[in-house]
Amino acid sequence: MVDGQRLSHLQALEAESIEILREVAASFERPVMMYSIGKDSSVLLHLARKAFYPGKIPFPLLHVNTTFKFREMIAFRDRTAEEYGFELISHTNPEGLRDGINPFDHGSSRYTDIMKTQALRQALNAGRYDAAVGGARRDEEKSRAKERVFSHRNASHAWDPKNQRPELWRVFNTRLHPGESMRVFPISNWTELDVWTYIYAEDIPIVPLYFAKPRPVVERSGTLIMVDDERLPLAPGETPRMETVRFRTLGCYPLTGAIRSTAADLPSIIMEMQASRTSEREGRLIDSDSVGSMEKKKQEGYF
Amino acid sequence: MTLAMATPDTDLDLWLEQQTGKSLLRFLTCGSVDDGKSTLIGRLLYDSQLVLDDQLASLRNESRNRSVGEEGIDFSLLVDGLSAEREQGITIDVAYRFFSTHKRKFIVADTPGHEQYTRNMATGASNADLALVLIDARKGILTQTRRHSFILSLVGVKHVVLVVNKIDLVDYDQDVFHRIVAEYRAFAEPLGFKTLQAVPVSALRGDNILRSSERTAWFNGAALVPYLESIEVAEDRVAADFRFSVQWVNRPNLDFRGFSGTVLSGEIAVGDEVLVAASRKLAVVSRIVTLDGDLDTAIAGQAVTLVLDREIDVSRGDVLARPGKVPEFSNQFQARLIWMNEEPAYPGRSYLLKLGAQVVPATITDLKFRTNVNTLENGAATKLDLNEVGTVTIATDRAIAFDPYANNPLSGGFILIDRLSNATVGAGTVSYGLRRAQNLTYQTFDVNRQVRAQMKGQDAQIVWFTGLSGSGKSTIANLLEKRLTAEGRHCYILDGDNVRHGLNKDLGFTEAARVENIRRVAEVARLMADAGLIVIVSFISPFENERRLAREIAGGVRFTEVYVDTPLSVVEQRDPKGLYKRARAGEIKNFTGIDSPFEVPEDPEIVLHGGDETPSELADRLHAWLKI
Numbered sequence: 001m002v003d004g005q006r007l008s009h010l011q012a013l014e015a016e017s018i019e020i021l022r023e024v025a026a027s028f029e030r031p032v033m034m035y036s037i038g039k040d041s042s043v044l045l046h047l048a049r050k051a052f053y054p055g056k057i058p059f060p061l062l063h064v065n066t067t068f069k070f071r072e073m074i075a076f077r078d079r080t081a082e083e084y085g086f087e088l089i090s091h092t093n094p095e096g097l098r099d100g101i102n103p104f105d106h107g108s109s110r111y112t113d114i115m116k117t118q119a120l121r122q123a124l125n126a127g128r129y130d131a132a133v134g135g136a137r138r139d140e141e142k143s144r145a146k147e148r149v150f151s152h153r154n155a156s157h158a159w160d161p162k163n164q165r166p167e168l169w170r171v172f173n174t175r176l177h178p179g180e181s182m183r184v185f186p187i188s189n190w191t192e193l194d195v196w197t198y199i200y201a202e203d204i205p206i207v208p209l210y211f212a213k214p215r216p217v218v219e220r221s222g223t224l225i226m227v228d229d230e231r232l233p234l235a236p237g238e239t240p241r242m243e244t245v246r247f248r249t250l251g252c253y254p255l256t257g258a259i260r261s262t263a264a265d266l267p268s269i270i271m272e273m274q275a276s277r278t279s280e281r282e283g284r285l286i287d288s289d290s291v292g293s294m295e296k297k298k299q300e301g302y303f
Numbered sequence: 304m305t306l307a308m309a310t311p312d313t314d315l316d317l318w319l320e321q322q323t324g325k326s327l328l329r330f331l332t333c334g335s336v337d338d339g340k341s342t343l344i345g346r347l348l349y350d351s352q353l354v355l356d357d358q359l360a361s362l363r364n365e366s367r368n369r370s371v372g373e374e375g376i377d378f379s380l381l382v383d384g385l386s387a388e389r390e391q392g393i394t395i396d397v398a399y400r401f402f403s404t405h406k407r408k409f410i411v412a413d414t415p416g417h418e419q420y421t422r423n424m425a426t427g428a429s430n431a432d433l434a435l436v437l438i439d440a441r442k443g444i445l446t447q448t449r450r451h452s453f454i455l456s457l458v459g460v461k462h463v464v465l466v467v468n469k470i471d472l473v474d475y476d477q478d479v480f481h482r483i484v485a486e487y488r489a490f491a492e493p494l495g496f497k498t499l500q501a502v503p504v505s506a507l508r509g510d511n512i513l514r515s516s517e518r519t520a521w522f523n524g525a526a527l528v529p530y531l532e533s534i535e536v537a538e539d540r541v542a543a544d545f546r547f548s549v550q551w552v553n554r555p556n557l558d559f560r561g562f563s564g565t566v567l568s569g570e571i572a573v574g575d576e577v578l579v580a581a582s583r584k585l586a587v588v589s590r591i592v593t594l595d596g597d598l599d600t601a602i603a604g605q606a607v608t609l610v611l612d613r614e615i616d617v618s619r620g621d622v623l624a625r626p627g628k629v630p631e632f633s634n635q636f637q638a639r640l641i642w643m644n645e646e647p648a649y650p651g652r653s654y655l656l657k658l659g660a661q662v663v664p665a666t667i668t669d670l671k672f673r674t675n676v677n678t679l680e681n682g683a684a685t686k687l688d689l690n691e692v693g694t695v696t697i698a699t700d701r702a703i704a705f706d707p708y709a710n711n712p713l714s715g716g717f718i719l720i721d722r723l724s725n726a727t728v729g730a731g732t733v734s735y736g737l738r739r740a741q742n743l744t745y746q747t748f749d750v751n752r753q754v755r756a757q758m759k760g761q762d763a764q765i766v767w768f769t770g771l772s773g774s775g776k777s778t779i780a781n782l783l784e785k786r787l788t789a790e791g792r793h794c795y796i797l798d799g800d801n802v803r804h805g806l807n808k809d810l811g812f813t814e815a816a817r818v819e820n821i822r823r824v825a826e827v828a829r830l831m832a833d834a835g836l837i838v839i840v841s842f843i844s845p846f847e848n849e850r851r852l853a854r855e856i857a858g859g860v861r862f863t864e865v866y867v868d869t870p871l872s873v874v875e876q877r878d879p880k881g882l883y884k885r886a887r888a889g890e891i892k893n894f895t896g897i898d899s900p901f902e903v904p905e906d907p908e909i910v911l912h913g914g915d916e917t918p919s920e921l922a923d924r925l926h927a928w929l930k931i
């Protein structure tokens with residue numbers, strides 16, 4: 001582990017994240033860790049196992065299930081929960097489910113609001129969680145680059161970006177009033193390359209959708225959408241065709257663009273990423289709506 | 304570089320090794336508003352090809368109608384990520400951005416220049432090794448330039464690059480550059496930076512950023528990026544004394560008890576003897592546990608779990624060190640404090656202090672002086688306002704372990720938290736411990752409070768009245784005293800009349816004086832209670848903080864907070880001394896309820912509704928409740 005007398009860059013990042021996770025466990029009464037099943041969540045889970053070993057992770061993992069996640073994600077989630085034996089809570093917005101809210105009939109932003117943002121708020125309220133740990137990184141997006149590691153939320157889960165608490169050194173102010181909560185981002189200082197390099201170095205399991213494989217897709221205004229099940233309405237004359245694709249980020253399959261790629265293992269993914277001239281969030285249809293849309297969603301309680 | 308750079312497709316493992324083997328430089332930009340900090344960072348990201356195609360497209364769009372360089376881009380938009388920032392064209396909060404060249408990785412914190420957001424600058428500076436201090440060549444050194452430089456020295460940033468920006472707007476004039484550099488060097492001399500390099504740049508046009516510009520042929524120093532790539536900033540944290548901060552006691556089952564935390568400095572090996580700073584208990588490290596297997600040694604920066612060879616009491620907040628090389632352990636120290644809250648800092652107020660994993664109530668006992676950021680001179684002060692820096696003594700409720708910040712930033716930096724709002728109101732760096740209080744162990748006489756009170760046949764205690772002027776505090780207090788005295792109790796009333804004219808006659812009515820007033824009264828009440836008396840205190844005491852302070856000073860003495868809740872409309876109507884009328888007329892300033900707030904008690908023991916019942920009924924009610 002120790003290389004000479006200095007920690008490597010990844011070792012230093014890892015240690016910083018572990019320290020943050022322990023601070024969460026020690027400072028809050030009811031922490032929870034968001035588990036979105038993506039690569040960042042996989043890294044977060046790995047770090048949490050390290051932070052509390054030989055003990056178990058002292059908080060549950062929460063998955064907000066929009067019902068439109070890729071099937072492979074759900075299978076991976078259940079496998080992982082069983083293998084590591086953590087407590088998994090899955091929540092779906094019951095009203096959204098009852099009303100059959102979906103991205104096709106209700107539009108992506110309404111769907112996201114009801115099935116993700118509102119569902120998240122419901123789950124956090126129901127569990128009375130006072131801290132929610134997430135895998136967001138500052139290099140992902142401009143407004144995330146502004147957020148604290150311990151990011152305060154008022155009683156309605158809103159972020160006040162203009163009035164964040166000062167955060168000096170690694171001394172985190174974890175104090176809350178009743179009803180308020182904290183969002184905590186242990187991998188704030190990691191870059192996308194750090195994440196992939198760490199996954200490679202530590203051999204962390206990730207959802208196979210990250211690796212290229214022939215998959216049934218349709219192309220819509222330049223975006224490749226995978227036909228993961230029969231719920232995706234096909235336009236007249238539109239037929240899925242097999243293409244070798246993979247995903248840079250994972251979310252709801254109708255809203256997540258695939259990229260044409262032959263990168264079927266980690267080395268090829270890292271190589272491909274180095275050559276790429278677009279950002280990982282480009283594949284997320286909901287983020288490109290408008291400038292500042294991420295900040296707005298975060299103010300409403302989105303992760 | 305002698306080594307050929309690998310590429311991911313020729314040799315991934317070698318390439319990754321080179322990537323992860325690169326050293327990391329954390330730096331920040333600071334300086335006055337609009338000096339071009341964000342533009343500079345945007346420029347750095349752009350020039351190091353980190354702006355990806357999809358981001359560039361939306362950037363071009365957004366840059367319309369803004370001041371742009373030849374590339375048609377307002378570079379500050381790359382970092383000013385909040386809508387409010389883009390609307391107002393200023394930075395509000397720090398942005399963290401990441402980039403790397405083939406020599407080094409960088410994490411840069413772009414901080415706001417606006418004075419209002421100085422605390423966010425301090426946030427960015429606290430984790431940085433180097434600072435770019437920006438200056439607008441047309442404006443020269445401004446107050447904010449000085450303030451930021453002072454904060455840099457306060458949080459221990461040792462390396463500074465003076466970036467004289469907008470050199471294009473002064474026609475690349477070397478005289479302007481040299482004049483600014485000379486003036487800054489003279490100012491910064493006492494701040495003790497290890498290195499101070501200056502470079503003329505145009506962030507907007509890209510001069511002297513990646514490479515030296517022909518337009519400044521007179522400048523023979525390195526361009527900015529080459530300089531950042533080569534400067535050596537690493538502090539050897541491993542060579543320092545061993546400190547381990549216990550964050551979490553790991554106790555999954557009866558057979559395992561480990562202490563999880565981070566090695567703040569130094570190193571530790573299995574078989575080493577360690578000492579708990581607080582209890583001075585010794586033990587030997589028997590295992591260093593990680594998920595990847597046990598380690599033989601752990602060094603500064605590593606997060607591990609230590610197992611000790613014997614059962615000693617260790618809990619969260621404890622600091623482990625080597626015998627003979629222990630941190631200071633005291634309940635008093637001197638520190639430099641930067642104030643971050645709109646509500647000023649007054650000596651006597653109580654806050655929560657967090658240092659490492661230690662959280663403890665603390666009081667600013669003395670404000671020794673305030674530092675003028677323009678002249679760096681120290682002057683007397685009674686309070687610290689937002690963004691001011693002072694030198695203070697701090698007393699904590701119980702002793703904590705710390706090091707002088709200069710020796711060890713991770714065990715010498717702390718924050719102060721307001722106990723009502725939970726806001727982070729101040730950040731401080733320990734200068735040195737004050738041993739005085741530590742050695743002054745309170746004499747525990749055989750004759751103590753209990754003994755004295757027993758002789759009087761009573762429970763010594765403090766009954767603290769709070770409420771608006773004219774709410775009925777004194778009337779009820781007097782009735783209560785009469786009743787108790789009739790029953791053979793020994794009481795004493797402290798109120799404005801007997802304290803203001805004697806003990807506290809040197810105090811006026813400013814906020815600082817009011818805090819001190821209450822502190823003295825509370826101390827006297829405590830002494831009288833120690834003497835065995837029932838002390839009845841009747842002061843408006845409008846602030847929750849002071850009432851809490853009084854309760855803390857009371858220590859183990861029974862303390863009853865009586866809130867006489869008489870509505871303002873009623874007391875204004877009564878106005879026995881005509882004070883409200885004069886306050887309304889503006890003749891009396893800072894009058895509670897009129898132009899100075901009364902903070903309703905959060906959790907008083909008993910509330911008396913002054914508008915509803917007569918003083919005599921209320922005194923009966925209180926008397927019965929107290930069961931004295």
Ligand SMILES: Nc1nc2c(ncn2[C@@H]2O[C@H](COP(=O)(O)OP(=O)(O)OP(=O)(O)O)[C@@H](O)[C@H]2O)c(=O)[nH]1
Nearest residue numbers: 336337338339340341342393394416469505506507
């Ligand atoms: N001509 C010229 N203009 C510049 C240069 N650098 C910055 N500017 C302009 O100066 C203005 C302020 O730039 P910002 O980068 O927002 O300044 P800042 O220091 O980040 O400001 P705050 O963060 O709000 O303190 C913008 O209009 C820039 O285009 C430069 O080198 N030359």
Ligand SMILES: [Mg+2]
Nearest residue numbers: 340341393394
């Ligand atoms: Mg700026």
